[in-house]
Amino acid sequence: MSTNRHSQWLFWSSLLVALLLALVPLPASLQPFKPYMPALVMLYWVLEAPDGIGLGVAFGFGLIADLLFGTLFGEQAVRLAILVFLGMRFRARIRFFPLWQQALAVLALLLNDRVVVLGIRVFAGEGWPQPSFWLSPLAGMLLWPWLFLLMDGLGQWGRARR
Amino acid sequence: MAYDIPEKPTLFDQEASATLRLAAFLLLGIVLMVADHRGGYLDRVRSWFSVLAHPMYVVASSPARLSRWLSEGFSERQRLVDDNRAMSQSLLLAEARLNRLQAVQQQNLRLRELLGAKRSLGLQVRFAELVDIDLDPFRHRIVIGLGSRDGVFAGQAVIDARGVMGQVLTVGPFSSHAILITDPSHALPVQVGRTGLRTIAFGTGRPDALALPNIPVSADLRTGDRLYTSGLGGIFPAGLPVAQVVDIASDDTGNFVVARAVPEARLERSGEVLLLWDEPAPLPQPPPTDDMGLPEEGE
Numbered sequence: 399m400s401t402n403r404h405s406q407w408l409f410w411s412s413l414l415v416a417l418l419l420a421l422v423p424l425p426a427s428l429q430p431f432k433p434y435m436p437a438l439v440m441l442y443w444v445l446e447a448p449d450g451i452g453l454g455v456a457f458g459f460g461l462i463a464d465l466l467f468g469t470l471f472g473e474q475a476v477r478l479a480i481l482v483f484l485g486m487r488f489r490a491r492i493r494f495f496p497l498w499q500q501a502l503a504v505l506a507l508l509l510n511d512r513v514v515v516l517g518i519r520v521f522a523g524e525g526w527p528q529p530s531f532w533l534s535p536l537a538g539m540l541l542w543p544w545l546f547l548l549m550d551g552l553g554q555w556g557r558a559r560r
Numbered sequence: 561m562a563y564d565i566p567e568k569p570t571l572f573d574q575e576a577s578a579t580l581r582l583a584a585f586l587l588l589g590i591v592l593m594v595a596d597h598r599g600g601y602l603d604r605v606r607s608w609f610s611v612l613a614h615p616m617y618v619v620a621s622s623p624a625r626l627s628r629w630l631s632e633g634f635s636e637r638q639r640l641v642d643d644n645r646a647m648s649q650s651l652l653l654a655e656a657r658l659n660r661l662q663a664v665q666q667q668n669l670r671l672r673e674l675l676g677a678k679r680s681l682g683l684q685v686r687f688a689e690l691v692d693i694d695l696d697p698f699r700h701r702i703v704i705g706l707g708s709r710d711g712v713f714a715g716q717a718v719i720d721a722r723g724v725m726g727q728v729l730t731v732g733p734f735s736s737h738a739i740l741i742t743d744p745s746h747a748l749p750v751q752v753g754r755t756g757l758r759t760i761a762f763g764t765g766r767p768d769a770l771a772l773p774n775i776p777v778s779a780d781l782r783t784g785d786r787l788y789t790s791g792l793g794g795i796f797p798a799g800l801p802v803a804q805v806v807d808i809a810s811d812d813t814g815n816f817v818v819a820r821a822v823p824e825a826r827l828e829r830s831g832e833v834l835l836l837w838d839e840p841a842p843l844p845q846p847p848p849t850d851d852m853g854l855p856e857e858g859e
Contacts, residue, residue, distance in 0.1 A: 421620030423694040430697055453578075457585050461592075465609040466616060467695050468703075468730070468737045471602050472592030479589065483582045487575070522597055525744035525765045527698045 404556035405447065412439050412549065413459060417466060430530035433538035436463055436474070437481050437511060441504060442549050444485035445493050456482040473518050477511055484510065501542040508535035603730060610707070610732025617691050617703060617735060624692035684837035685719075686710075691735060700743035700763065702726070704833065707734045715795055717836040723801040723824030724748070724789060725833060740827050741802070742767055750802050751790035755780050758790050761802060764820075767827055770803050772819040773811070783808060787821055797836065 416435040424432055436459065443451045460475030467474070484507055485492070492503045512535055520526065596602045691703040706712050708731045716728040718738050726740040741748050746763040750772075757779050761770040775781055785805045791798025803821035811818045 418616065418620050421616065421693040421695075423621075423624055423692055429694065432694070432697065453581050453585050457589070465606060466613050468606075468701055469696070469699070470593045471596035471605075472589040475592070476586060476589035479582060479585045483578065486578065518593070522593070523745055524699070527765060531698055 405553060408549075408552055408556060409443060409447070409451075412443075415439075417463060420463075421466070430533045431537040433534055433541050434508065434511065436460075437478065437508060438504070438538055438542065438545055439549075440478055440482055441485050441507065442546060444482055445489055445500075446549070446553075448486060448489060451482065453479050453482055470518065470522055473515070476518070477514050480514055481507055481511055497543045497546060500546070501539045504542045505535055505539035508538045511535070606730050607708075607732050610730075610735060614732070614734045617693055621692040685834040686837065688718075688833050688835050690831060690833060695737075698765075700726075700740035700746075700765070700767070700827075701729070702738050702740065704728070704736050704738055704835070705734075706835065707732045707736050709733050711837075712736050712835060717796045717800075719800060719834050719836060720825045720831070721834075722826060723803070724796060725825045725827060727795055728835075741770065741823060741825075742827060748796070748802060749790045749792040750787040751798075752781060752805075753786040753788050754782075755785075757781065758792065761787060761821060768822055770821045770823060772805070772821060773816070775817045775819060777810070777815065777817055779817075781805065781808060781817065781819060786824075 413436070416439040419435045420432075423429075440451070440456055440459070456478040457475045460473075460478040461471070463469075463474040463478075464471050488503070492500055495503065509532075512532060516527070516531075592602075686706070689705040691705050693703060695701050695703065702718075702725075704712070704718070712728055712731050714728055714731055718725045718727060724741055726738050726743070726746065728736050729739045730737045739746055740763070741761070742763045742765065744763050744765040748761045748770075749758065750761045751758050757775070759772055759775055761772055764771050772781075772787075783805050787802045787805065789796040789798055789800045789802055801824045803823045805819050805821045807820040808817055809819075810816070
């Protein structure tokens with residue numbers, strides 16, 4: 399029971415922190431490398447605790463992110479729903495990969511996400527972005543192992559403390 | 561010959577239902593996006609939500625504010641003194657220039673009175689701090705720390721000391737979002753200072769370029785020409801500096817030239833901006849004509 403509550407708490411606070419981290423500005427030269435944190439955290443929960451997270455949660459969370467970032471209402475909702483769908487579909491395989499292979503799978507998912515963004519923005523008439531648009535998934539891939547270990551550690555710490 | 565049909569959903573069923581659910585959510589998302597993009601029905605929702613978003617903005621911008629505070633606190637005394645000296649020198653220069661301009665303005669006012677022109681040259685501005693958060697490096701939007709509580713309204717012009725930055729897009733009680741002139745969906749009516757040629761400057765999505773398409777070859781446009789707002793859009797008052805032409809090329813047909821201009825304003829995230837409260841003189845509206853079609857029979 400207590401474990402459950404702890405993991406619930408960890409789930410919601412990790413989503414909140416992901417939103418905050420996505421808002422924090424980086425120096426201008428590093429900006430294109432900023433990983434899409436909400437997607438990474440969502441993917442972690444899809445792989446580790448798929449019961450608590452579904453397309454509905456991803457969609458709702460995306461809507462909140464849309465309001466926060468001033469993007470088209472529904473843009474991030476669609477992105478996260480697609481991401482969570484693919485994550486659930488390939489969960490059985492990705493979950494038992496070694497970390498570096500997992501990171502490659504995350505790179506593929508994030509690149510797909512970039513294609514979705516591109517489609518939405520071109521349709522909305524925002525034009526073609528610069529080449530550095532494609533750098534963010536790389537940063538996401540490099541960050542993945544560390545994020546995974548950190549979240550795992552936090553989860554275990556909660557369980558041990560019980 | 562009686563087979564039991566398994567009641568338990570198979571793996572295939574589960575996958576099919578997940579795909580259906582995804583399709584439903586995608587459809588919902590597309591409907592929402594179209595409603596937002598085309599109708600702008602969601603402005604009210606955005607405005608309410610920004611009350612909740614404001615604490616998030618404050619927290620997210622705190623690292624940047626902390627680092628600025630630290631760098632101010634620990635910077636060397638010598639550097640501060642140097643900064644101070646440089647600033648007072650530039651202030652002196654600016655004041656001298658202003659004094660000279662004041663004479664010109666007096667003259668201008670007298671001439672305008674002679675002509676009977678009513679429009680004043682006064683600008684009402686207010687300092688506003690940019691909220692130091694990063695919405696998306698590939699979208700040209702900024703967040704301003706003033707909202708409807710301070711009288712900010714959608715469509716208000718945002719400028720800095722050098723030129724036009726953009727205009728307010730959505731307003732919440734405590735903060736508002738603004739679109740920069742470099743956003744691909746932004747267009748700004750401008751006038752070439754040297755020749756008086758009127759045209760439109762479009763955002764390109766790059767932070768250092770505006771595009772001026774469809775300029776007649778015969779128009780005398782040169783690199784180095786300065787562009788000012790023409791005041792025709794009704795949002796920006798006339799005469800604010802916008803950009804400088806850096807590159808001119810002929811377009812594919814050879815009948816027009818396409819120019820590239822660099823914005824004068826510093827369109828970076830941090831710093832302070834000015835919000836304009838000047839009401840641009842509204843263009844006299846022509847009385848609406850009832851019927852633009854062909855004249856009816858028997859008239």
